[in-house]
Amino acid sequence: VAILIGVIALSAFGVVSFAGGIGIRTHGDTVVSAAPVKPTQAPAAGALRFERLANPARTVARDDAGAVAATMTDGARTVVITGPPRRLREPKFTAAWIDTSSWVRLAPRPWHAGDENADWFTKWFAEARGDQSPDVFAVAMQYADGAPPAKDANGVRFQGDAAFGPVAAAGAGRLEQSDFDDYLGIGWSFPDGPKRRANPAHYGATDCSGFVRLVYGYRLGYSLLGGSSPGPGLPRRAYAIAKSGPGVQLIADTHTRATDYDLLQPGDLVFFEVEGSTDQLDHVGIYLGVDNEGHHRFMSSRERANGPTFGDLGGASVLDDGGFYSKAWRTARRI
Template sequence: MRRRRVRRRVRRRAGAWHGGTTWLRSRLGSRDPDILATVFDYVAGAPVPTTAAGVRYSGAARYTPSTAGESGRAVQGKSKPRTGSDFYHYLGIPWTFPDAVTRRPEKDRARSVDSSGYVRLVYGFRSGFPLNSRDGAAGNGLQRTPDAIARGRIGRIGIHLGLDTADQPRFISSQARQAGARALGALLPEDAGLRELRRHRSPHSPDDPGRPR
């Protein structure tokens, strides 16, 4: 069977983000690790430190397991597709959000995050940005899904790493491997995990011709 080659297009969020002014001010002058240092705490070979309570809060991450696991239900002999893993699945601990909702991890999701779960792990759990229990929950916390975080339909979300030597923006994201997918600079094993993506230029994009994507 011939594999279809897939190009991933990475887009920056349209417009400036104004949701974190209070949080950003609280970080000014902080001697805690910065965001760019924290994002690499989850790539292959990263150290695995623990909190005083024994929680491993860093170390190589993987994507959400594809099996039904504890949350899936058989439907006509097939496993129910499962939702992605959030930061508390990676940590393996229950988490109570500001709206008093408590989420509990599933054992087979340990050390796994989806794309928005990775962003929430880095910005929320590690860096103190408020987190919502779900999309649309009361409060100004980081939403749960990529679309809600970016306020648009994007499918996946990542963290901007700056420009490469060719002045092209680079991103890091947690995503499952797709056959034939183009992900430059894989940072974890090929089957799943965090990937570094270089933005692909598409000069013939019908919705925004001539601009880099």
């Protein structure tokens, strides 16, 4: 395996927590500020070595001790950077929690072998390792039950407890078709179609794919498509993201239960067939990692919990317990 040497400055990360006992905490459940915090003492700078791995094709950066400092996957923008440990908790919906040192960031462009020598990467990576802003996990938790609202300079509420959708007229369940712009209450111009107007009845709500688009797209910068046809960005529907979305497919969809847990890394998208009437993928979530009980846990927006959750209301949010979502898991994509 060819190994390339580079010097990267190491730094600490900011962490966040949210109201209602839901959010991200440091080990020991010590709550920290919801705003970016000042860096703690940074590890000493040192050389990183980059090595190539397969299945999927990726580059791993290791420190002097051989520990993984970051993982970059060919064709994907998500980069998993090792940082200070955090604890993700959602006690209203599950007794489980997740201790993680993974910080999921979006690189400005997809990774290719040898990019550790590229000017764009060396500059971005040095900044990303000291980035104090919310990463994928922190942003996702800003829409969980009880998360406090916040507005931007234009008065748009861009974060806060999200619903799944309005109650159906017949009173049976909640309506789908709540995209990120419905949550925000703003119109949006897409590269593959005309400007879309937000539906006022769906304000503050986001369905499963809308949640992924809200986190990865509106908040973190991935290009978004208005429809579900292939194009330069994240499509609208779950099945389209799985089939033709950006990045790399990790597991082939054979319309049977997937069990390739070792292929996953934090931040991957996991897809399900939950409705049962067709063989079409109809649910998507964000993979978080292994919880304290040893289960592979994900976060998604769904009807029973009325919004984003990694809890167990209406089915445990795990891939490997033999339960509802475990049996419905089909494929995964790293974007």
